[in-house]
Amino acid sequence: MSWRVVSADRFLDSAALWDELNAAAGGPPFLRAAFISRALDLFGTGEEVVAIHSDDVGVDAITILQKGHSGTWHTFQPSQLPLGAWLMAPGRTHAALAAELFEYLPGFPLLIGITQQDPHMSARPAEGGLVETLSHQTIGWIPIDGDFETYWNQRGRHLRQNLRTQYSRLEKAGISRKLHVLSHAKEMGPAIARYARLESAGWKGAEGTALGLDEVQARFYCAVLEDYCAMQSGTVFELRFGERTVAMDLCIESDGVIVLLKTTYDETVMGYSPSSILKALAYERLFARADVHRCEFFGPFMWWTSRWTQCARVLYHVNVFRWSRLRALRQRVRSASYGPPAHSGLATASASPESPIHCTSRSGGLGASGGLPFL
Structure with missing residues (x-):
């Protein structure tokens, strides 16, 4: 198993594979290659890379990454794109894939930030080892049933x-x-x-x-x-x-x-x-x-959203560190301070959600979970 990293100006070479993975993962329409390609053309810096992972069967993960600061890389995600540009086949995990990816990215990265992931596509990973997970916001959807x-x-x-x-x-x-x-x-x-x-x-x-x-x-x-x-x-x-x-x-x-x-x-x-x-x-x-069968709102779950649906779930970020001691150091720094330093290069957000996916007929609203994206 290995990664292959190429310039994002070659993204369309992998468009068919991208769409196959998105469909297999149950991804939303804005994660199709047609949307991603337009976003790269108009909002990319020109320095993004496409990383493609293959196992013995074939391609099982593709992501688009941007180099950050202080030894970090993070998924491509302009404000027009509600989720980070990361796709993986069912059964694969953020932690295992990102841990392998460190050796293939330029420079000497210490952290890979996988922004705004959807529990409808992949379960939120457990905290520990190389992995830090962070809540982003609550979003809603209407089951068309x-x-x-x-x-x-x-x-x-x-x-x-x-x-x-x-x-x-x-x-x-x-x-x-x-x-x-x-x-x-x-x-x-x-x-x-x-x-x-x-x-x-x-x-x-x-x-x-x-x-x-x-x-x-x-x-x-x-x-x-x-x-x-x-x-x-x-x-x-x-x-x-x-x-x-x-x-x-x-x-x-x-x-x-x-x-x-x-x-x-x-x-x-x-x-x-x-x-x-x-x-x-x-x-x-x-x-x-x-x-x-489903109508999705990918903006924050607001008071008006609760008028139309009581179905909600929490998007999350995944930070994968090169070494587990970096995560431990990060946690000690956070717990010892009143807040993260400005432009720290690490994701910050609220604690884990009580319920990642929730759907009920109860009246009343569901508040959005606080948090900042990895940047």
Whole structure:
């Protein structure tokens, strides 16, 4: 068994293997090679490497890594990518693979940080030896199982009453509502332009974090959605009141899983809850499809998330040290200080979660787990 490390500009040479591993691991649509390739092109530094591990049977792990500081390497993960770029076959472990990888990376690395891993894909490893695990955040998902009416009746009374009220207000005001479902590549450019204008007019625009028409992020999401629409795997849900766009969700899917990449709404539309109306109409369509079994939110589990689902799980980081004594030293330093030094190069996060995967019909919210990514 051995690793092979090449420049990430050769990533597409391994695209088929990447997608095979992602499918085998039950990975989300944004970990497909089409998404990763666009992310590397637009957000990579040009110094990333692709590491490919093979056993006697064939390739059983692939990762994309960036060199950090103070003798560290970490998985490629720009902010647009919800999970770290690490794939491995079922039965393989982060610790064993990373322990072998040290000898193949340039320089003399002391730590490999594997960021934001999903317990749906691989169980959180046990703490000890070379391994340190750290909680990142709680995320939610909706099981698309049964019919929409049953799902809707399980939502809280406040959400259901609120939407009935908004529908009544729209009807009394003579305002039509319609959900447009866009899934053709040629529709994505204009759709992203409308999305950017909508988001820029809201609080994200005021904070400078909105999708801008001329920004690299807009080019990225437009290219990704065009790519996925060409594979019949991209969708934009757009809610209009009359001819006015009031809410939009950008989604991609694969293997029965649809992921909400980005969402926005018109904050000047007061008293009509356009974002909630869009989601109710969109989820009704998803429940009518036989080929979708899960809808994923990879953002933090917020109060509004709990209105739509009580299913949650905790993403985690894995730090693998070259020697176990480095991990022990790291733990002593952390316990003796009030917090990690700025830009320490080591991951910091909250303690292990009580329940890595949780799904219940109880009402009430689930708070997000604190933590910082490895950087």
